[in-house]
Amino acid sequence: MAKILVFNNDTDRMETYYRGESEPMPYNTNGTLRVREFRGSSNSSTLWTTKRTMQSWNSQRYIYGSGIPVGFAFKRPWEGGHGTQSQHYAGVAFDVGQRLSSAQRTRLWNSANNSGVWSYVEPISLTPTWVHFDKRFRNSSLFQWRISTIKKRKFK
């Protein structure tokens, strides 16, 4: 059972959910994103994301039109990852398509890049074996402030 904090961009409030690993993430439609997919290999007991990120996933999944295999989304800084890992720590980024063929991955990358859903899609040259997209946040946002206070507590 994971504790999941979701920053609701519409109300500017943090919401708390408790979900099993095989249950869909809060705000996910049609079970296309399970808790275990969102967390990947992270063993954090608490996960967080934003409502906007979950809605973007729903849109992307619908536009792409088929299953998107998720490597991970959430990752804490000391759990590895890559250059844009701060977006993963904020729970607003996805690394997907690791198990796809290179042609399928290119189709997925094009879909993400053209969907207009994401703030950032990492260039293929930097992500040869996966596709990274995220719904990044302004540093001044309340959500970013909450996350940085959680981070400080964890690092103590």
Ligand SMILES: [Zn+2]
């Ligand atoms: Zn990534």
